[in-house]
Amino acid sequence: MNQKSSLMTKLSGSPYIVWAVLFIIVPLCMVAYYAFTDKTGAFTIDNMAQISKYADTFILSIWLGLLATVICLVIAYPLAYIMASKGPEKQSTMTMLIMLPMWMNFLLRTYSWMTILEDNGLLTSALNSVVDFINNTAGLSLDPVHLINTRGAVVVGMVYNFLPYMILPIYTVMLKSDRSLVEAAQDLGGNRLDVFRNVTLPLSVPGIVSGFTMVFVPSVSTFYISQKLGGTGTILIGDIIETQFQTANNFNLGASLSFVLMILIFICLAVMNRFSDDDGGVII
Amino acid sequence: MMKRIMCIIASLLVIASCLCPVAMAQPEKDYSHLKGTTINVYNWGEYISDGSEGSLDVNKEFEKRYGITVNYTNFESNENMYNKLISGGANYDVVIPSDYMIAKLAEEGLLAELDYENIPNHKYILDKYKGLYFDPDNKYCVPYTVGMVGLIYNTKMVDGTPDSWSIMWDERYAGKILIFNNPRDTFGIAQFLLGQSINTTDLKDWDAAIEKLKEQNPLVASYVMDEIFGKMENNEAAIAAYYAGDFLTMHDVNPDLAFCYPKEGVNFFVDAMCIPKNAQNKEAAELYINFMCEEEIAVANANYICYATPHALVLESDDYDLKGDPILYPDEANTPPTEIFENLDYETQQYMSMLWNELKIEGNSNIDAYVGLSASVVLVVVYMIYKFIKKKKREAYY
Numbered sequence: 001m002n003q004k005s006s007l008m009t010k011l012s013g014s015p016y017i018v019w020a021v022l023f024i025i026v027p028l029c030m031v032a033y034y035a036f037t038d039k040t041g042a043f044t045i046d047n048m049a050q051i052s053k054y055a056d057t058f059i060l061s062i063w064l065g066l067l068a069t070v071i072c073l074v075i076a077y078p079l080a081y082i083m084a085s086k087g088p089e090k091q092s093t094m095t096m097l098i099m100l101p102m103w104m105n106f107l108l109r110t111y112s113w114m115t116i117l118e119d120n121g122l123l124t125s126a127l128n129s130v131v132d133f134i135n136n137t138a139g140l141s142l143d144p145v146h147l148i149n150t151r152g153a154v155v156v157g158m159v160y161n162f163l164p165y166m167i168l169p170i171y172t173v174m175l176k177s178d179r180s181l182v183e184a185a186q187d188l189g190g191n192r193l194d195v196f197r198n199v200t201l202p203l204s205v206p207g208i209v210s211g212f213t214m215v216f217v218p219s220v221s222t223f224y225i226s227q228k229l230g231g232t233g234t235i236l237i238g239d240i241i242e243t244q245f246q247t248a249n250n251f252n253l254g255a256s257l258s259f260v261l262m263i264l265i266f267i268c269l270a271v272m273n274r275f276s277d278d279d280g281g282v283i284i
Numbered sequence: 285m286m287k288r289i290m291c292i293i294a295s296l297l298v299i300a301s302c303l304c305p306v307a308m309a310q311p312e313k314d315y316s317h318l319k320g321t322t323i324n325v326y327n328w329g330e331y332i333s334d335g336s337e338g339s340l341d342v343n344k345e346f347e348k349r350y351g352i353t354v355n356y357t358n359f360e361s362n363e364n365m366y367n368k369l370i371s372g373g374a375n376y377d378v379v380i381p382s383d384y385m386i387a388k389l390a391e392e393g394l395l396a397e398l399d400y401e402n403i404p405n406h407k408y409i410l411d412k413y414k415g416l417y418f419d420p421d422n423k424y425c426v427p428y429t430v431g432m433v434g435l436i437y438n439t440k441m442v443d444g445t446p447d448s449w450s451i452m453w454d455e456r457y458a459g460k461i462l463i464f465n466n467p468r469d470t471f472g473i474a475q476f477l478l479g480q481s482i483n484t485t486d487l488k489d490w491d492a493a494i495e496k497l498k499e500q501n502p503l504v505a506s507y508v509m510d511e512i513f514g515k516m517e518n519n520e521a522a523i524a525a526y527y528a529g530d531f532l533t534m535h536d537v538n539p540d541l542a543f544c545y546p547k548e549g550v551n552f553f554v555d556a557m558c559i560p561k562n563a564q565n566k567e568a569a570e571l572y573i574n575f576m577c578e579e580e581i582a583v584a585n586a587n588y589i590c591y592a593t594p595h596a597l598v599l600e601s602d603d604y605d606l607k608g609d610p611i612l613y614p615d616e617a618n619t620p621p622t623e624i625f626e627n628l629d630y631e632t633q634q635y636m637s638m639l640w641n642e643l644k645i646e647g648n649s650n651i652d653a654y655v656g657l658s659a660s661v662v663l664v665v666v667y668m669i670y671k672f673i674k675k676k677k678r679e680a681y682y
Contacts, residue, residue: 053642056650063653066660114511118520148520149459149505151652227465231506232647240641247363247466248637271664 034255047256061236065220068158076166084174117147149231157225165214173207209276319351323377329358333588340584377569384625387418395424396559402570405577413594425556429591441522449546458503460522465507467640476548483626494639529591545620552622
C-alpha cells in the first residue's frame with residue numbers, strides 16, 4: 001500500500017519533471033555548452049575572456065535593476081498593507097485594478113511610455129508648460145524638462161511594468177498571516193509601531209523576497225525597455241545579448257554573457273535570501 | 285466534295301494540333317492540385333500592400349485566386365531573417381532579403397534555384413536589376429523593390445538645406461539625431477563620410493569608421509528601426525538616415541520633413557524574392573512570386589510600400605501614384621554616387637560586430653552605477669553585521 005502510493009506520487013510528479021528536463025535542464029546545458037565552445041564546437045574560454053569588456057554594462061544593469069526593485073518595494077509595500085487590511089470587496093476591486101494593466105501587451109505598454117515621455121509627449125509637454133509658467137511668473141530661467149532617453153526613463157519603465165509582481169506576493173503573504181499574532185502583540189502592550197516592526201514586517205519578509213526576485217530578475221535582463229526608453233546612454237546587458245543572437249550571429253558570446261548574468265543574479269538572490277532566513281528564523 | 289471537306293477538316297486539325305501547345309501554355313497553368321496547401325512567406329515589416337487605407341490586400345487576393353493559404357510573417361533585419369532561417373526553427377517558402385544577404389545565402393547553399401518557367405512575369409523586371417553581383421546567373425531571385433538610403437530632416441528644426449552626411453555630426457542637433465539600429469547601415473554612413481568603400485575588408489578602415497561613430501555617439505538620441513516613423517512624424521528628432529521610400533510615407537504625415545541624397549554617396553539596395561532550399565511547397569512559392577510580379581499586384585505593392593520598383597509595367601502604369609517621383613527616380617544630375625552592400629568575409633563580419641558592441645556601450649557613463657551599487661553593498665554589509673551582533677547579544681542573554 002505504502003509502496004503503491006509512493007509510486008503514484010512519483011507518477012503525478014512526472015509531467016513536471018519531463019517539462020523541467022526538456023525546457024529547463026537541457027537549455028541550461030546548451031547555454032553552458034555554447035558559452036565554452038567556439039563556432040566549430042571546440043572548447044574555448046575566449047568568450048569568457050571577452051566578458052571583462054562588458055563589466056561596466058553588467059554593473060549598470062544590476063544597478064538599474066536594483067533601483068527599480070527598491071522603488072517598486074517602496075511603492076508596493078504600503079499599498080499591499082492597506083489592501084490586506086480592507087474588506088474583501090474592496091480587496092478584489094484593488095487586485096483587479098493592479099492586474100488590469102497586465103492584460104495589455106508588455107511591448108505595447110512600453111511603447112506607450114515612449115510616447116508619453118517624448119519631448120512632445122503628454123507628460124513632458126505638461127511639465128514644460130509648468131516650467132514655462134514658473135519661468136514667466138518668477139522670472140527664473142529653468143531648463144525645459146527632458147525625460148526620454150535617460151536612465152530615469154528606463155527605471156520608470158521597469159517600475160511600471162513589474163510593479164504588480166511586487167505587490168501581489170507581499171499582499172498574498174500579508175493576507176495569509178495570522179491576525180491573532182497581531183492581536184497577541186497588542187495584548188502584550190505593543191504600540192502600533194512595535195506591532196509593525198516586530199510582527200507584521202517580519203511575517204511579510206517571504207513576500208518581499210519573492211517580490212524582489214520577480215522584479216529584479218526581469219529588470220536586470222530586460223532589453224526592450226532600455227532600447228525604447230534609454231537612448232544611446234543606457235545600453236543594458238540584455239541589449240548586448242540580444243544583439244549577439246539577432247544580428248551578430250555570435251551565439252557563443254551571447255551564451256557566455258547569459259551564463260555570467262545568471263551567476264550574478266544567483267549571487268544577488270542568495271544575498272537577498274539571507275535576510276529571509278535570519279528574520280524567519282527568529283520569529284517562527 | 286466530301287473529299288474537300290475531309291481535307292479541310294484534316295488541315296484544320298493539323299493547324300489546331302500545331303496551335304494547341306501554344307494555346308495550352310498561354311492561359312493559366314493548372315494549379316488546382318495546390319489548392320488547400322500553405323506557403324510561409326517571410327518579409328520585412330510594412331512591406332506589402334495589406335488592405336489598410338483602402339489598398340489591395342495582396343495575400344488575401346492570392347488566397348482567393350488559388351486556394352493556397354498564405355502564412356505571412358515579418359522580420360526586422362536581414363540578420364534577423366538569416367538567424368531564423370539557419371536555426372531551422374521554421375520553414376519558409378518565400379523570403380525577401382536584400383542583396384548582400386542573398387549573396388550570403390546563395391554562397392552557403394541555402395537557396396533553391398528558381399524554375400523561371402513557373403515565373404513568366406519575371407520578364408517584366410528591368411534588365412538593369414537582373415544579373416547583379418549577388419545573382420550573376422539569374423538563378424535564385426526575382427527583385428521586389430530597389431532603393432537608396434538618404435538623409436531625412438525636419439525643415440523647422442534644421443537650418444539651411446543639408447547636402448552632406450556631416451550634418452549628423454553637428455553639435456547643434458545633439459539629442460535630435462537618429463541612427464540605424466543595424467551595424468552595416470550605420471557604419472556605411474561613417475564610411476561614406478570618410479571616403480571609404482562600404483565593403484572594405486581593411487580592418488584599419490573599420491577602426492577609422494568606429495572612431496568617427498564614437499565621436500557622433502554623444503549626439504545621437506537613439507538607435508532605431510521602424511520607431512523612426514513616429515519620432516520623425518512627431519518632430520521628436522531633427523535628423524535621421526533612412527530609406528528613401530519610407531521618407532515618402534513620413535512626409536505624408538508631417539509635411540515639414542525634407543529629404544536629400546548626401547553628396548558623399550549612399551547605399552543602393554535591391555530586395556528580392558527567393559526560395560530557401562528547404563522550402564516545403566516550392567511550386568506554390570513560385571506561383572506566389574509570379575503573382576507578385578503581375579501588373580495589378582505590383583502596382584498595389586509599389587503604391588503601398590513607396591519604394592522604387594524594378595517592374596517595367598508599374599513604371600508606366602497610370603495607376604502608379606509615384607510615377608516619376610523625383611526622390612525615388614532622380615534624374616542623372618540628382619543621383620548621388622551609390623554603392624551596393626557586398627557580403628563581407630567572416631573575419632570582417634566578426635570584427636564589425638565587435639566594434640558595434642563597443643560603440644553601443646561607449647555611451648554608458650557609469651559613475652552613478654558604481655556609486656549606487658557600492659552604497660547598496662555597504663548597506664547590506666552593515667545590516668548583516670548589525671543582525672549578527674543582535675543575534676549574538678540575544679544568545680548571550682539566554
